[in-house]
Amino acid sequence: MSAGTPPFDSVDQVVTALAEQGYLTDTRLATTVFLLTRLEKPLLLEGPAGVGKTELAKVLAAATGRRLLRLQCYEGQDETKALYEWDYGKQLLYTQLLRDKIGQIVEDTADLSEAVDRIAAQESAFFSERFLARRPLLEAVCSPEPVVLLVDEIDRADEALEAVLLEMLGEYQVSIPEIGTFSSARRPYVVLTSNNTRDLAAALKRRCLHLFLDYPLADRELEIVRSKETGLAEAAARQLVEVVRGLRHLDLRKAPSISETIDWARTLAVLGVAELSAPVLADTVSVVVKYEKDLAKALDALPRLVDPNAEIPDSLSNGHGHGHGHGHELEGHEVRAAKDEPGRFDDGYYGSPSAGRSGGFTPKPVGSDQGSRSFARRRAF
């Protein structure tokens, strides 16, 4: 069992300690963190990107005064990048430098096999901790001071690496065949995060405390935005949080995260926006929407999100029939002008590039001089 007193006395203390680091939690998350420190079991956090999974590990390290070790997972990663590897270069260098010494050892041997035996007896000199390059997992086990180990985006790693992790997560030990097993003196707090891009092995889940972290409730998200001191006025921030929550319901390929809400709030604050309107949100929505298809959906939904009863300006519509009214909604010239908008026929236009797909018509960007270039080119023949 680990030495040292646990850092938190109660769940409330977890809430306070994390809040001091600028991380607002609800009791569910705080309880899990409290249990993590008491049971010393790894914590597996699952949930969409941008809800504060990685951030939790960081603030936990700060709140407990532990060093943060981070293993960022990726496809094709093997154990040499996660556990340890032999520092071959260093071994070779030592061999070169100690050539004379090695020569002395084998000087008086009668034949080759005796020399090999003599060298083999010295093997431990070369497979010792001295030549061991520690990667984050081994480092976490061996570190003399207590650490928080963050295994980030475990779902991106191959299953083989997951298996490698099992020993570490279950026993807090790492076995190195040439040397033996390392066990940690003070158990690290381990936080694993997953974006749910694939299912994790049951064996892994069994070894961990498990928490599904979702987008926070509106109030808490607002509190988070407030706590980041974005500079956005209270009323606007409140409205923004609602808009973002609306966007999350749109079935986007990548829903806006909390950190993106904060970025958006900062963006709007920089622009000096006091009151949210559909046009200004449309101009800045790319802060939170990262895919072209998503953008079209978002632009379409924004006016309604800002004001459910809004008259939707045609400039913001994607041609879903706004502007097809006949005089009773808009002035004649507005209706007429709306009919000159390119792409208004595209939604459902037979055989059109985007027919049958949502998102509407997004012509490829063309430089303002392309038309005159390709057209005038003929005169230059």
Add this chain to the structure above:
Amino acid sequence: MQVDELLKPFPIKEFHPFPRALLGPGAHELIGPEALKLGFKRTLVMTSGLRGSDIVHKITESMKYHGLEVVLYDKVESNPKDYNVMDAVALYQENKCDSFVSIGGGSSHDACKGARISVAHDGRNVNEFEGFNKSENPKNPPHIAVSTTAGTGSETSWAYVITDTTTDPDNPHKYVAFDDTSVTTLAVDDPVLYYDCPIDYTAQCGFDVLAHASEPYVSRLNFEPSLGNALHAIKLTAEHLRQATWNPLDLSGREGMMYAQYIAAQAFNSGGLGIIHSISHAVSAFYDTHHGLNNAIALPRVWAFNMPVAYRRFAEIARAMGVDTHGMTDVRAADAALAAAIRLLRDVGIPERFVDVRQDTYSKNRLGTGPTKFYEKTKEIKGGAEDTDRITRHVLGDACTPGNAKECTFETVRPVVEHCLTGDLDDLLS
């Protein structure tokens, strides 16, 4: 998800089959018997009057001879206006008609198609059906369309074009509505009726055919079933248009153009159009000029604009137009197609720029009489920056624009429009 990716960028195409058609000299004599077969009793005949010819008189008399009651609406204007359609609808309802016959070019047929759809929806304003398949009632009254110009293709297509004068009278708008239910019940194409078509109209309608055929041939919407029709229509036009224009009483030229216009419509019906038509719609929306004339002026410019994305297709067009492309690269051959089109345009005597189009006592170089306030203010095509911008904006909103071979933006299309208004065709020749 995967299917979605696979279908990108061109999803499932739609093929629009044609109504039954009677083609050939003398076909118009079958209108009466065919109408009876279709169950016509009291028919609204819609036409522009066909000044200087007795075609309407002959046909209505022949229908009466077969025992049909005929109500005549002969005030369809060129570039049919929404009020033409609604007047006809009122006449239809007053007289409790049960069927339509349209006689004329595209205007008569289009107005009639609009009127049918309006009638089927209890007289709702025709402008409400702008767009794609907006009509909700699949049962329109039966309609026989009789063509008197070799150009429109409207008697067989699922599209009709109406000028919207009510939404904003200061700024008229000409739109295309595509509607499967607007397809006529029977198309009658009789080259004998073309004999009376004035030669300048014949020439301009011939270029309408060339636009109907060449636009789908290079369109982004096109697909195999309509390519053959497009190419053959180009070939027929190149072979017969000069003869039809300069030797109007020669049947072979007229008949060639009849088939050309018929299969060109078949090509664009499923293969889509492009900005020749968008420009044409825009100019006639503002200035009431003849559709075929507009197409003829816009065609060489739009070909030049589209060529960089479809050299091979334009090389095929060159061959179809009778150019010997042996030993030419596709790029050279495409240029040769453009040269051939310009030569044909000059051979049949069509004005080369929109600013050259003037109002005339008769149809030659016809600038219309324009019903709108806009027209009262401007009266002539000036071709300045304001004109260019206005037309370009209208082009971008046109239903034909998304199908154009090359992607269109304000910046890319504006030079093309400007060139149509004031440019010299010789600039385009290599």
